[in-house]
Amino acid sequence: MAATAIVALGGLAQAQAVFKITAIPDESPTELARKAAPLVKYLETTLGMKVEFTPVSDYAAAVEALANKQVDMAWFGGFTFVQANVRSGGKAVPLVQREEDEKFRSVFISGDPAIKGLSDLKGKTVSFGSPSSTSGHLMPRSYLMKANIDADKDFKRVAFSGAHDATIAAVAAGKVDAGALNISVWEKFVTDKKVDTDKVKVIFTTPTYYDYNWTVHADMPLAQREKLTKAFLALSPATPEGKEILELQRATRFVATKASNYDGIEAAARSAGLLK
Structure with missing residues (x-):
């Protein structure tokens, strides 16, 4: 150009x-x-x-x-x-x-005390970030597949928040049961005390990529x-x-x-x- x-x-x-x-x-x-x-x-x-x-x-x-x-x-x-x-x-x-x-990673978070791992997400509403997000959609979906979980069939509803911070907000507000996002955004929210970790917790951290x-x-x-x-x-x-x-x-x-x-x-x- x-x-x-x-x-x-x-x-x-x-x-x-x-x-x-x-x-x-x-x-x-x-x-x-x-x-x-x-x-x-x-x-x-x-x-x-x-x-x-x-x-x-x-x-x-x-x-x-x-x-x-x-x-x-x-x-x-x-x-x-x-x-x-x-x-x-x-x-x-x-x-x-x-x-x-x-060596990047994604995390799955939830505000539901009954959700402790990926298998507990079946029948729940789960939010990803953007459909084209690596850490907010592609890799979380990939690791779900490895755990024999099909997001489109096993979840009650799949939502797309559009961004990592929006996913945290949706989970914290109870709009969805769980969400997947970039680990660095999650850690920044925790450090800045922008999320109550007594209520919203990490239930799964992916391997690195x-x-x-x-x-x-x-x-x-x-x-x-x-x-x-x-x-x-x-x-x-x-x-x-x-x-x-x-x-x-x-x-x-x-x-x-x-x-x-x-x-x-x-x-x-x-x-x-x-x-x-």
Whole structure:
């Protein structure tokens, strides 16, 4: 796209370009904007150009935005990365992921004292996040299947809250009997005391899998990709700027990643019939 083409020229032209980033809306718009603000500022300094965070309406819109080069970089979950890679004809390139994303997990939570494990969910109402969420739908559904539980047949009702924080709210309010979500959002709510853990408890934690990453389009010049990767890898909790960004991103540090890390996610999606 125009932005990346100008970047390739380097020099003063960079100052007139706009580097656009987006993220899957797995949390509220205000939370996403809060998390993006210091990162945008950091990337502006690193890249020497204006950086804009462009919110999208849903997960599918984030996939389309990257595949159609309407944005330069996107924050994807493992499943949305796979979708973007398929949609773009194999042109989605994951640059970095948080160290935590090498061994990510999901949790099932419930406010019903009678629900103590996955088998107790049969005949109950259960909420996932977005249909395209890795940690809020795909992987929880995958582990249900491994426990011989078919969500569509064994649950009284399947709901989709749209986001991890919304799933917690639905369970806490008793709108559903249980919910599945990203473990880092759950842990943040617990730490911030935004959920009463005497009433809402974790009933199952999944095994680990690869998840989130920052992805660019393969048409981005290699020099630009390397500059972005280096910028993320340089973030350190030892500096005030790095500490703020890493804490908001819920990251210990960023590490390099590759497309093959998400082969397991793709296999799970195809097995569950969620990727055509």
